[in-house]
Amino acid sequence: MSKLLLVFLGPLVLAITPVRGDVKMPALFGDHMLLQRQLKIPVWGWADPGEEIKVALGDHQGKAIASKEGTWRVDLEPIATASEPLILTVSGKNSVKFEDVLIGDVWICSGQSNMEFPMARAHNTVSETPKATDSQIRLFLVSKKTAGQPQKDVTGKWMVCSPETVKGFSAVGYFFARELRETTKEPIGLIATYWGGTPAQAWTSLSGLTKEPPFEKYVKAATEGAAHETANREAYPQLLEKYEAEKKKWNEEYGKPYDAALKEWAVANKEPRAKGQPAPAKPKPSQPEPHKPLPDQDPHTPTVLFNGMVAPLMPFALKGVVWYQGEANGGAGAEYRTLFPRLINDWREKWGQGDFPFLFVQLANYLAPQKAPVEGGWAALREAQLMTLALPNTGMAVAIDIGNGNDIHPKDKLDVGHRLALAARHLVYGEKIVYSGPIYDSMKVEGKSIRLTFKNTGGGLVMGAPPWAPDGLAAPPATELKGFAIAGATNEWVWARATIDHDTVVVSADGLADPKAVRYGWANNPACDLYNKEGLPASPFRTDPETPQ
Numbered sequence: 001m002s003k004l005l006l007v008f009l010g011p012l013v014l015a016i017t018p019v020r021g022d023v024k025m026p027a028l029f030g031d032h033m034l035l036q037r038q039l040k041i042p043v044w045g046w047a048d049p050g051e052e053i054k055v056a057l058g059d060h061q062g063k064a065i066a067s068k069e070g071t072w073r074v075d076l077e078p079i080a081t082a083s084e085p086l087i088l089t090v091s092g093k094n095s096v097k098f099e100d101v102l103i104g105d106v107w108i109c110s111g112q113s114n115m116e117f118p119m120a121r122a123h124n125t126v127s128e129t130p131k132a133t134d135s136q137i138r139l140f141l142v143s144k145k146t147a148g149q150p151q152k153d154v155t156g157k158w159m160v161c162s163p164e165t166v167k168g169f170s171a172v173g174y175f176f177a178r179e180l181r182e183t184t185k186e187p188i189g190l191i192a193t194y195w196g197g198t199p200a201q202a203w204t205s206l207s208g209l210t211k212e213p214p215f216e217k218y219v220k221a222a223t224e225g226a227a228h229e230t231a232n233r234e235a236y237p238q239l240l241e242k243y244e245a246e247k248k249k250w251n252e253e254y255g256k257p258y259d260a261a262l263k264e265w266a267v268a269n270k271e272p273r274a275k276g277q278p279a280p281a282k283p284k285p286s287q288p289e290p291h292k293p294l295p296d297q298d299p300h301t302p303t304v305l306f307n308g309m310v311a312p313l314m315p316f317a318l319k320g321v322v323w324y325q326g327e328a329n330g331g332a333g334a335e336y337r338t339l340f341p342r343l344i345n346d347w348r349e350k351w352g353q354g355d356f357p358f359l360f361v362q363l364a365n366y367l368a369p370q371k372a373p374v375e376g377g378w379a380a381l382r383e384a385q386l387m388t389l390a391l392p393n394t395g396m397a398v399a400i401d402i403g404n405g406n407d408i409h410p411k412d413k414l415d416v417g418h419r420l421a422l423a424a425r426h427l428v429y430g431e432k433i434v435y436s437g438p439i440y441d442s443m444k445v446e447g448k449s450i451r452l453t454f455k456n457t458g459g460g461l462v463m464g465a466p467p468w469a470p471d472g473l474a475a476p477p478a479t480e481l482k483g484f485a486i487a488g489a490t491n492e493w494v495w496a497r498a499t500i501d502h503d504t505v506v507v508s509a510d511g512l513a514d515p516k517a518v519r520y521g522w523a524n525n526p527a528c529d530l531y532n533k534e535g536l537p538a539s540p541f542r543t544d545p546e547t548p549q
Contacts, residue, residue, distance in 0.1 A: 022047075022092075022093060022094045023045060023046070023047045023051075023053060023090055023091070023092040023093065023094055023095075023096055024045055024046045024047070025044075025045040025090060025096055026044070026045060026152070026153045026154070026312065027153055027154050027155060027156050027157065028140065028154070028156075028191075028312075028313065028316050029043070029045075029088070029090075029098055030098055030157050030158045031098055031099050031100055031101075031158065032100045032101075032138055032158040032159060032160050033088075033098060033101055033102075033138065033140070033158045033189070034101070034102045034103070034104050034106060034138040034158070034187055034188070034189030035057075035079075035088075035101060035102070035103050035104075035106070035189075035317065036103075036104075036105065036106045036316075036317035036318055036319060037078070037079060037080060037081045037082075037103045037104055037105060037186070038078050038079075038080060038081075039078055039317045039353070040075045040076065040077060040078055040317065041057070041060075041075065041076040041077075041078070041079070041317055042073060042074075042075050042315045042316065042317060043055050043057075043062075043073070043074045043075075043076060043088070043090065044071070044072060044073035044074070044315070045071075045072060045090065046066070046070050046071055046072070047066040047070060047072055047092045047093070048066060048070065048092075048093065049066055049067065049068045049069070049070050050065060050066060050068075051065070051066045051072075051092045051093060052064075052065055052066075052092065053065070053066060053072045053074065053090065053091070053092045054089075054090070054091045054092070055074040055076065055088070055089070055090050055091075056088070056089045056091075057076055057079070057086055057087075057088045057089075057101070058079070058082070058086045058087075060076045060077055060079065061076075062074035062075070062076050066092075073315075079103045080103075081103050081104060081186055081187070082101075082102055082103035082104075082187075083102060083104070083136060083186075083187055085099065085100040085101060085102065086101045086102070086103070087099050087101065088101050100160075102136065102138065102187040102189070103187065104136070104186045104187025104188055104189060105180070105184070105186055105187070105188055105189070105319040106189040106190075106191065106316070106317065106318040106319055107173075107176070107177070107188065107189070107190055107191070107318065107319055107320055107321065107322055108190075108191050108193065108313070108318055108320070108321040108322070109170050109172070109173035109176075109190050109191065109192045109193070109194065109321075109322050110192075110193050110194050110203065110310070110321060110322075110323055110325070111194050111323050111324040111325035111361075112194060112195060112196050112197055112198050112324070112325045112326075112327060112328055113194075113196030113197060113327070113408075113409060114172070114324045114327070114361070114364075114408075114409060114410075114413075114416075115170055115172055115173070115192075115194045115322075115323070115324035115325070115361075116170060116192075116194040116195065116196050117170065117171055117172065117409055117411075117413060118167060118168050118169060118170065118171060119132070119166045119167055119168075119169060119170075119171045119174055119413075120167040120168065121171070121409075121411065122171040122411055122412075122413050122414070123411035123412055123468070123472075124414060125167075125171075128414070129163050129166060129167060130163050131163075132161055132162060132163050132166040132174065132178075133161075133162060133163065134161050134178070134181055135160050135161065135162075136181060136187040136188065137160075137161035137174075137177050137178070137181060137187070137188050137189075137190070138158055138159070138160060138161065138187070138188070138189040138190070139158070139159045139160075139161055139165055139166070139169050139189075139190050139192070140156050140157070140158050140159070140189070140190065140191045140192065141156050141159075141168070141169060141192045142154045142155070142156045142191065142192060142193040142309050142313070143155035143156055144195050144299070144308075144309070145308035145309055146297040146298070146299050146301065146304035146305060146307070146308050147229075147297070147304055147307040147308035148222075148225055148226030148227075148229040148297060148303075148304065148307065149226060149307055150205070150306075150307045150311035150312075151307055151308050151311060151312045152312055153312050154193075154308075154309065154312045154313065158189075161174070161177075169190075169192060170190070170192050170194065171413035171414075171417070172322070172324055172361070172413045172416050172417045172420070173190045173192055173322065173417070174190075174417070175413055175414050175416070175417025175418060175421075176322055176417040176418075176420045176421050176424070177190050178417070179417065179418060179421035179425075180421055180424060180425070180429075183421075183425055183429070183431070184425075184429055191313060191316075191318075193309045193310060193313065195299050195305055195309070197299075197300075197327075197328055198299050198300060198305060198325075198328055199300060199328040199329050200325060200326075200328075200329055200336070200339050200340055200343050201215070201218045201302040201303070201339060202299060202300055202301060202302060202303065202304055202305040202306070203305050203306050203310065203325070203343055204218075204302070204303065204306055204339070204342060204343045204346050205303060205306045205307075205311070205346050205350060206219065206222050206223070206302075206303045207346075208306075208342055208343070208345070208346030208349070208350075209222070209302060209303065209342070211342065212338055212339075212342055214335065214338060215302075215338075215339070215342075218302035218303075219302070221301060221302050222301065222302040222303040222304070225297050225298075225301045225302075225303075225304065229297055232293075232297075236293060239293035240292075240293055243290055243291075243292055243293055246290040247289075247290050247292075250287065250289060250290055253287070254285050254286055254287045254289075255285070255289070257285075257286070258283070258284075258285040258286070261283040262282075262283060265280060265282060265283050268280050269282075269406075279406055300328075306346075310347070311350070314350055314351050314352075315351060315352060315353075317353065318351070318353070318356060319356070319357065319428070320356050320357030320358060320359065320393075320424070320428060321347065321356070321357070321358045321359065322359045322360070322420050322424075323358065323359070323360040323361070324360065324361040324416070325360075326340075326362075326363045326381050326385060327363065327408060329381060330363070330377060330378050330381050331377060332381070333378075333379070333380025333381040333382075333383060333384050334380060334384070336380075336381055336384035336385070337383075337384040337387055337388075340384060340385065340388050341388050341390075341391055344358050344388070344391055344394070345391070355391075355392050355393045356393065357393050357394075357395070357424065357427060357428045358391070358393065358394050358395075359394070359395040359396070359397070359420050359423050359424060359427075360385065360388070360394070360395075360396055360397070361396070361397045361399055361416055361419075361420065362382050362385045362386065362396055362397065362398050362399055362400065362539060363378050363381055363382050363385070363399070363403075364399040364400065364402060364403030364404075364410055365399075365400050365401070365402075365403035365404075365405065365524070365525040365526065365528075366378065366403050366404070366405060366407075366408055366524055366525055367405055367524040367525050368405060368524070368525060369405060369525050369526075369527065370483075370523035370524070370525060370526045370527060373485035373493035373494060373495055373519070373522075374485050374493045374519050374522040374523070375522075375523045375524065376522040376523050376524065377524050378523075378524045379519075379521070379522040379523055379524070379526075379540060379542075382400070382521075382539070382540050383540070383541070383542065383545060386439070386539050386540075386541065387545075389439075393427065395420075395423030395424070395426075395427045395435070395436070396423070396436070396539070397416060397419035397420045397422075397423060398419065398436070398437050398536070398537050398538070398539045399415075399416055399419070400521055400526070400528050400537055400539070400540055401465075401466040401467075401528060401529075401537045402415050402416065402466055402467065402468050403525065404470040405470075405525045406470070407470070410470065411470070412467075412468035414468075415467050415468060419536065422434075422435040422436070422536075423435050423436065434456070434458035434459070434532065434534040434536065435456075436456040436536060437456060437531060437532055437536035437537045437538050437539060438454035438455070438456055438457050438461060438530060438531070438532055438536075438538035438539070439454060439455045439456050439538070439539055439541075440452060440454060440455075440520070440538075440539070440541035440543070441453045441454050441455045443518060443543045445515060445516075446506075448508055448512065448513055448514075448515065449506050449507060449508040449515065450486065450506070450507045450508070450515045450517075450518050450543075451501070451504050451505070451506050451507075452504060452505045452506075452507060452518060452543075453503070453504050454503065454504070454505075454538065456532065456536075457503045457532050458532035458533055458534045458536070459532060459533035459534060460502070460503060460532065460533050461500045461502075461503055461504075461505065461530065461531075461532060461533075462500070462531055462532065462533050463477075463478035463479075463480070463481060463500070463529050463530070463531070464478060464529055464530070464531030464535060464537065465477060465478055465529065466537075467535065478529040480498075481498035481499065481500065481505065481529060481530060482526075482527040482528065482529050483520050483521045483523075483526045483527050483528040483529070483530070483540075484496040484497075484498040484505075484507050484518060484519070484520050485518070485519045485520075485522065486507050486508065486509045486512060486515050486517070486518050486519075487515070487516055487517050487518075487519075487544075488512050488513070488514045488515055488516055489514055489516055491516075491517075493519070494509050494512065495509065496508065496509050496518065497509060497510075505530065516544075517542065517543045517544040518542070518543050519540075519541070519542040519543070519544075520538065520540055520541055520542075521538075521539075521540030521541070522540060522542055526540065528540065
């Protein structure tokens, strides 16, 4: 029997819970759930003030007395693992029983649309979805919710992984979990909390944002949003009625012509996309479509997704986080240098579980292919992601080679999940494997050339090709290193000639006698073909990062 530990939720309670006669549990506790192994297991809920609560999980037991606010928490002693189902029972004036409970590793899957991208839309869904029959993988999908204040619960339920349940679940998350199951043999639970098109500040707490002076604008927006939320909710029925009338009128006058223009564009776009040529501009409606009012707040508002979709998950014990986000902050790479680490530290501080692993995906290639040296909107955002590796217990999956210039949602999620799993297998599970592509380390000027050295070269540097292409055709073998640009004292960038010399790359350009700096892949959609022999691509970089962009 485990040691009893009584823990009361006092100031950590995020919202006052109404007094309830029956014991009530958060949605995170349910049949088919998966609890974190090798850590104390927090179990919490609500009951009458002063009510004694008993918790039993297998042969582990504990008890607590509900606080005057009606909250209680029991921390059960760690369990090594449990692939055979257990029963969790919580008893007070009533009894709640949860069946088919496994003990393994819990990973949070969060971010925006490329994490949300479902298995049903992945390029290999026809072959891979029928294989999703592992009952040792458990899935929990958090319903979307914004909130001006931290919430106490979410909407969702645990599901056993199956071809049916995985269709609407994160493809990246599933492929990540599947590889961990194959290599660790442990049960894996995924808690998916994501929302397409949302910025990092929406996933960060108010107290977290206040710790960085540059984010005063986000603190102000969050504070004002919370103040207006109640009034907006009260006026919502009238706002919705007005919207529906405006939308009906818009559909008749502008929507039908716009739909026709979209169909014509889709036909005209088909041939250029097949040939890899620039596509015609997507048409826009002659008048903006009315925006549907929200009963709460816009999901882009700072803090609202942390409040509604992250805070209620705490203090559920977890192994770590996998994160795919950044597109919504793509024009603010300099700010992301501070914002993204602040988000990571904020979650770790609030969870109270130390520096748990935080693995993330660097932005994939997107938009028109690079023509001139250093055309980089998203390049600075990728650099900010790369710099975030300075935080402890972080890992990054490079995706610069598996994007789609014509689609911000590339369909290859298998390789993304695989590269995240490689990072987890090495950084979290201790496997001695090559888990990353080459990462720029240092440079040295050698006459008219610059020699670059790298970390994570694995079996050696090579010219490589993407494992997937949007058109389904294999990329031709690389014949020269692409994507390198070089500049001298005048800071004029020109295309560079790059060659591999053992585990280094030597870069030069005709007519440039005084090279000062090199950039690689510094564009929205660069041509990049530097890999290690294990087939993992090098991260874009620049050797002159002193000036944020």
